[in-house]
Amino acid sequence: MKVGIDMGQTSDGAAAKLDIEELLATRLLVQGNSGSGKSHLLRRLLEQSAPWVQQVVIDPEGDFVTLSDKFGHVVVEGERSEAELIGIATRIRQHRASCVLSLEGLDIDDQMRNAGIFLNALFDADREFWYPVLVVVDEAQLFAPSVGGDVSEEARKLSLGAMTNLMCRGRKRGLAGVIATQRLAKLAKNVAAEASNFLMGRTFLDIDMMRAADLLGMDRRTAEMFRDLKRGSFVALGPALSRRPLPVTIGTVETSARSTSPKLMPLPEAGRDLEDIIFTPDPEELLRPLPRRVTAAPRPATDILAELSKAPPPMPAVESRPAVTEMDEGEREAILDSLIAEILDNPQSAYRPDSELFQDFLVRCRIRRVPGVAPTLSAFRRKMAIARSGVDAGTAAGEGWAKALDLSRGVSEDLQGVFLLVAQAALRALPCPSDLMLARAYGTHSARRARRLLGYFEERGLIVVHADLAGRRIVAFPDLGTETAPGDANAGEDLRAAAE
Numbered sequence: 001m002k003v004g005i006d007m008g009q010t011s012d013g014a015a016a017k018l019d020i021e022e023l024l025a026t027r028l029l030v031q032g033n034s035g036s037g038k039s040h041l042l043r044r045l046l047e048q049s050a051p052w053v054q055q056v057v058i059d060p061e062g063d064f065v066t067l068s069d070k071f072g073h074v075v076v077e078g079e080r081s082e083a084e085l086i087g088i089a090t091r092i093r094q095h096r097a098s099c100v101l102s103l104e105g106l107d108i109d110d111q112m113r114n115a116g117i118f119l120n121a122l123f124d125a126d127r128e129f130w131y132p133v134l135v136v137v138d139e140a141q142l143f144a145p146s147v148g149g150d151v152s153e154e155a156r157k158l159s160l161g162a163m164t165n166l167m168c169r170g171r172k173r174g175l176a177g178v179i180a181t182q183r184l185a186k187l188a189k190n191v192a193a194e195a196s197n198f199l200m201g202r203t204f205l206d207i208d209m210m211r212a213a214d215l216l217g218m219d220r221r222t223a224e225m226f227r228d229l230k231r232g233s234f235v236a237l238g239p240a241l242s243r244r245p246l247p248v249t250i251g252t253v254e255t256s257a258r259s260t261s262p263k264l265m266p267l268p269e270a271g272r273d274l275e276d277i278i279f280t281p282d283p284e285e286l287l288r289p290l291p292r293r294v295t296a297a298p299r300p301a302t303d304i305l306a307e308l309s310k311a312p313p314p315m316p317a318v319e320s321r322p323a324v325t326e327m328d329e330g331e332r333e334a335i336l337d338s339l340i341a342e343i344l345d346n347p348q349s350a351y352r353p354d355s356e357l358f359q360d361f362l363v364r365c366r367i368r369r370v371p372g373v374a375p376t377l378s379a380f381r382r383k384m385a386i387a388r389s390g391v392d393a394g395t396a397a398g399e400g401w402a403k404a405l406d407l408s409r410g411v412s413e414d415l416q417g418v419f420l421l422v423a424q425a426a427l428r429a430l431p432c433p434s435d436l437m438l439a440r441a442y443g444t445h446s447a448r449r450a451r452r453l454l455g456y457f458e459e460r461g462l463i464v465v466h467a468d469l470a471g472r473r474i475v476a477f478p479d480l481g482t483e484t485a486p487g488d489a490n491a492g493e494d495l496r497a498a499a500e
Contacts, residue, residue, distance in 0.1 A: 005048035007041075008232075008251035016248040020049050022240035023176060024132050027167060029192055030180040030234075031212060032201025037232035038180045039063055041199060042136055043253045045178065047071070049134060055098040056122065058115050058137040062104030063257040070255055071098070078103035078114045081354050083381070085114060087412035089121030091456075093129040108142065109151050112159035115143050119162035123173060130174040135166055140179035141186040160188060167194035184211040197238025199248070202229040216245050327371050336375065339364045340387045350388075350440045354381055354414075381413045388441050389420035392428070400427045400480055407462060407479055417441045418453050422463070422475050425484045432473045432487030451489070 004017035032038045043064070046055055050071045057064045057073070067073040074097050076088055092099050101118055103111040115137075122135070137143060144163035148156055166177045168190070179195070181187045185207045192215075200212045203226045212226055216237045229235070236248045327335075342364065343349050343357055358380050365374050375383065385408070395401050404423040408416045418441045421433055433441075438450035454475065457463045464476040472486035 003049075003052050005045070005052070006251065007044060007048070008249045010249075011247040016236065016241075016246070018045070018048075019240045020052055020134075023178075023197060024053070024134070024174075025171060025176070026196035026239050027171075027176055027194060028178045028197040028199065028238070028240070029195035029215075030178070030199045030201070031184050031203065031208070032180075032182070032234070033203050034182055035231060036201035036203070036229070037234075037250060038182075038201060039138065039257060040232055040253060041201075041234065041250045042138060042178070042180055043067075043255065043257070044250050046134075046136060047254055050098065054096050054131060054133045056092065056133055056135045057100040058103070058119070058135070058143070059100050060103045060111055060115075060139050060142055062102040064100045064136075064138070065102050066255045066257065067098075067100060074099040076101045076118075078106055078111065079353060080114070081414070082117050083413040085117045086121040087414055089118050090125060093122055093125040093131070093133070096131050109155045112143055112151060112155040116155070116158035116160075116162040119166055120158075122175060123162070123165050123170060125173070130172075132174045132176065134178060135170070135175050136178045136180075137163070137166075138180050139182070140191070141181045141183060144179075144188040144191040146186055146188050160191075163188070163191050167191050184208050184215075195238075197236075197240045199234040199236050199241070200226060201234045202226060202231070218245060332370060332372060335368060335370055336365075336383065337387070339368065339370075340383055344384075344387055351443055351445070354384065357384070378413065382416070385413070385417035385420055388417040389424045391420070391424040395424055395427050398427070400482065403480060404477075407477075410460065410462065411457070414442070415453060415456070418450070419457060419462070422454075422457075422484065423477060423480065425487075426475060426477050426480060426482045429482075429485055430487075432475050432484040432489070434487065434491035435489050436491070447490075 003020045005020060007016045007018050010016050030038050030041055046057065046064070046067060047070075049055070050067075055073070057067070059065065064073075065075045068075050074092070076085075076099050078085075078101055080088070088099075091097075101115065103114060106114065119135070122133070140163070143159045145151075145156065145160070163177075163179075166175055167179070170177060177195070179187075179191065181192075183203075183205070184192060185205070198212075198215050200216060203209055203212060209226045212235075213222065216235060226235075230249075232250045234248050234250065236242050236246045237244070241248075339361060343360060349357060355377070358377050361380060362374055386405075391401060401424070404420060404427065408419045408423070411419055418438055421437065421441045425431070425433055435447035435450045438453060439445060439447055442450060442453060444450070454463065454465055458465055462477070462479070464478060466474050466476065468474060468486045470486065473489045474483055474486050476483035
């Protein structure tokens, strides 16, 4: 199906059409200095194509999250664990949901790492889910830099590899890359070279103007024109746009970014007591210790050489550390379980990332001098999932719980706590947990998201959800041969505590 979306107007007043089907096969590169209108262009492209194709937006500044209000994009906060990002990306492809991965607030290392994990998960989806997806990456020079900067080599390789897969090998998997960059010189050449469509905006540096002219097949003497382009004006070229360089003015958009360009505004009127306000300290300021910056006088070189020539002082005797107390495996596991229980006693622990809780757990292990190698992050998440289920000792010793643990391995790590919470309720014949309890076990405040988790389990054939004559929810486990008692999905209290 051929679909041409309206991007604005050409220089002669005609509609500037972009062929979405052709774009999916040939990819797009957008270039322009800050303030040239790149984000406006991407927003126009996303809004116009939203009814026709699934979209995934890698958004380093959180500007595109407003698409969710009008077009229903799912907003994925980037501050998540690797397992969570992989699970979400897999379900995004499976259910063909448009989403925005917001990386706002993360440092550049975490932005590159999490974007790389998310893109690789989209790329590695099962063949049956290779539906066409428009993958828009804003500020692509951050995720595919031409040279290494002040970031770790691990994060750079992960992000660059994911961007290379997207642009070089993504087409066969249904992924069509749309990348936008402030400077072509900062973007890795093997990523930029795979695009066949170009929209070049205002730029001032000679090296960027030359590269833009080369990509558009223009005479280098005409490259000066890129300095004169107005905000929102671009030169288009490519099979999805135009066979010859074509000036285009991008049209209006329906949504707006959360951040806006700075605007001049008058200063507030200065009152007569302004000087008193400025020069009179706040009482709290007097209680704060002032930072002291001591600048030592430079030492003469002769003193430094004389000190280096002295014999080193004898090393003090090292006191022997107390031997590590031997502990059997059962006692050690009991201590680890008690440490996890201490963490879960904090009501806010349900909404903190697992990686943060894991660091807290390791500190507690060192304080208690727990012998042996500390559990891995994966093992810690497993223990947390079991602890969050609230299973009692009697149920945990039964065969049904052992089978429930085996079944829980069929879902991702971030969902195991929710699955086991419902499973233990069924094994104990307790009322079905409410949406509030499911949301807490998943680490979210969204009851709607919690309800979707039960639907996901049902799609996997793990549970069957039905209701009694009063409309109360019941969850049955065919593999366990049991089901929960009827429970109110909208209840605000912990039903397990009420039952006990």
